[in-house]
Amino acid sequence: MGLSNTSIEYKKRIIKTWNEVAPRYHKRWAGKTIGPFQSTQKLVSMARIKSGNLVLDLACGTGAVTRQALKKTGKNGHVIGIDSSSTALKIAKKSTPYKNVDFAIFDAENFAFNQKFDVITCQYALFFFPNASKALANIKRALKKNGTLALAVHGAGDTVPYFSAIFDSVEKFIPDYLPSGAPDLDRFGTKNNLYKTIKKAGFTRIIVHEYTFWYSPGSFSAYWNNYLKYLAKPLREKLDKLSSKQKTELKNMVKQKTIPYTKNGTIKFPWKVLILSAKS
Numbered sequence: 001m002g003l004s005n006t007s008i009e010y011k012k013r014i015i016k017t018w019n020e021v022a023p024r025y026h027k028r029w030a031g032k033t034i035g036p037f038q039s040t041q042k043l044v045s046m047a048r049i050k051s052g053n054l055v056l057d058l059a060c061g062t063g064a065v066t067r068q069a070l071k072k073t074g075k076n077g078h079v080i081g082i083d084s085s086s087t088a089l090k091i092a093k094k095s096t097p098y099k100n101v102d103f104a105i106f107d108a109e110n111f112a113f114n115q116k117f118d119v120i121t122c123q124y125a126l127f128f129f130p131n132a133s134k135a136l137a138n139i140k141r142a143l144k145k146n147g148t149l150a151l152a153v154h155g156a157g158d159t160v161p162y163f164s165a166i167f168d169s170v171e172k173f174i175p176d177y178l179p180s181g182a183p184d185l186d187r188f189g190t191k192n193n194l195y196k197t198i199k200k201a202g203f204t205r206i207i208v209h210e211y212t213f214w215y216s217p218g219s220f221s222a223y224w225n226n227y228l229k230y231l232a233k234p235l236r237e238k239l240d241k242l243s244s245k246q247k248t249e250l251k252n253m254v255k256q257k258t259i260p261y262t263k264n265g266t267i268k269f270p271w272k273v274l275i276l277s278a279k280s
């Protein structure tokens with residue numbers, strides 16, 4: 001079955017967005033171990049990477065998992081990081097000073113290598129793939145027999161209020177804020193859905209751990225201003241079109257949603273993350 005036009009458009013948009021946001025994403029999130037990025041160590045430990053292993057870090061972004069995987073493979077192993085954003089890959093290359101690593105541009109649904117991998121990792125990306133089952137079939141094919149898949153996804157809906165406080169409100173003012181062909185980014189965000197998806201893809205010995213990390217974006221103003229500062233262009237343009245009355249209403253709606261998490265003027269959000277390991 002061919003790719004639908006909307007899914008091609010969506011992928012193009014994702015590439016453009018990640019090329020734009022990768023530098024700030026690296027600086028603000030992936031280069032640190034705060035909030036959801038406490039998952040990196042846990043994911044790599046669930047992957048049980050051994051010295052000498054060949055590892056693929058799928059949708060490696062700026063290399064957060066790649067660098068931790070390299071510590072486990074040692075000099076005799078090798079890690080390949082692939083992503084569809086050239087800007088993310090450039091940052092990954094620059095910030096990963098190892099000899100036994102390669103970065104390459106590939107789409108998750110269409111990559112192929114001559115060699116098979118001991119371990120494939122994929123952190124915070126499965127939900128971006130419009131045809132995730134195709135990506136999972138690709139992963140399964142690329143793993144050695146009894147190879148390990150280790151992946152992390154964000155929890156769905158209100159389990160990650162950092163996202164839902166803003167997006168549930170934005171949706172009310174800009175119903176088309178997601179590009180056409182966009183998959184539901186929350187669709188793997190419960191233990192049951194994630195488990196079922198991975199099982200359906202033919203993996204075995206599936207283990208899903210749920211974690212709640214904590215993240216403080218500071219005051220409401222800091223949270224809101226940072227959101228506006230780090231926004232990618234397509235949504236920024238839509239927000240700019242709102243009247244100042246609508247903008248104020250939107251900001252107030254978001255603020256209301258942060259109140260349950262605010263104490264002494266500082267927001268502290270819980271952040272659910274699911275980390276899974278499975279065998280090919």
Ligand SMILES: C[S@@+](CC[C@H](N)C(=O)[O-])C[C@H]1O[C@@H](n2cnc3c(N)ncnc32)[C@H](O)[C@@H]1O
Pocket residue numbers: 011014015018030058059060061062063064065082083084085088106107108109122123124125128129
């Ligand atoms: C939230 S970032 C995660 C990056 C990295 N794994 C980490 O933990 O920091 C999502 C990444 O998925 C990549 N991505 C999205 N769709 C993709 C696709 N179809 N194929 C390959 N990479 C994709 C983006 O370019 C981006 O770098």
